[in-house]
Amino acid sequence: MDRLLPPTFSSTAPGLTTGRCVLDEHTLVLNRSWIVINVTTVRRSIVMLYHGIARAIEPETFEALDFPSWIERTRAEQHLQIRTPRGMIPVPDVIVLGSYDRPPSTRVPFTRRNLFRRDDGVCQYCGRQVRTQEYSIDHVLPRSRAGATSWENCVLACLRCNAHKGDRTPEEANLRLLRTPRPPDWRLLVGTARDLERRSWRTFLSRVP
Numbered sequence: 001m002d003r004l005l006p007p008t009f010s011s012t013a014p015g016l017t018t019g020r021c022v023l024d025e026h027t028l029v030l031n032r033s034w035i036v037i038n039v040t041t042v043r044r045s046i047v048m049l050y051h052g053i054a055r056a057i058e059p060e061t062f063e064a065l066d067f068p069s070w071i072e073r074t075r076a077e078q079h080l081q082i083r084t085p086r087g088m089i090p091v092p093d094v095i096v097l098g099s100y101d102r103p104p105s106t107r108v109p110f111t112r113r114n115l116f117r118r119d120d121g122v123c124q125y126c127g128r129q130v131r132t133q134e135y136s137i138d139h140v141l142p143r144s145r146a147g148a149t150s151w152e153n154c155v156l157a158c159l160r161c162n163a164h165k166g167d168r169t170p171e172e173a174n175l176r177l178l179r180t181p182r183p184p185d186w187r188l189l190v191g192t193a194r195d196l197e198r199r200s201w202r203t204f205l206s207r208v209p
């Protein structure tokens, strides 16, 4: 029964193809109607399973399994598994929320790549599509005036617009933003090649509202 104690994780997990820790990979979150409402980390999804907040979807049969039933799946060799001090836990690809539907909050990491995707590869001043090698990140309120490096203050800009704007605000440079910069929602996290390759996700992603 030791294995039913709260899971604790080592910093790395076996079975990874890259250097990234599997606990930081994504698990798809469904509401009670089995509609995708979010993604969360594998780490968090296992904690939710443990506390009975969610059940794991068995990828072949679509059974929704509680934590004790899910860890029994360690007998099924096909699952990617995480080693914990108390035994192996299969990585849940998809979980379904149980008694309540409040989605776990997911903040999309602020990275150049994610910013490029949020702004659809379009310069937020002139509207031109920019190539990945030829873009810059513009601080709407310049850094020299304590403008933050954040979702709310950074936009994708072509090199020409960025050079023209220089150390000014858009108003001072007579530029207008196409849209107000905001943090993207979880949908931005779905769509990496690895995610879309996952057969268990495809069934549910076709129903994303």
Ligand SMILES: [Zn+2]
Binding pocket: 123, 124, 125, 126, 127, 128, 157, 158, 159, 160, 161, 162
């Ligand atoms: Zn531009």
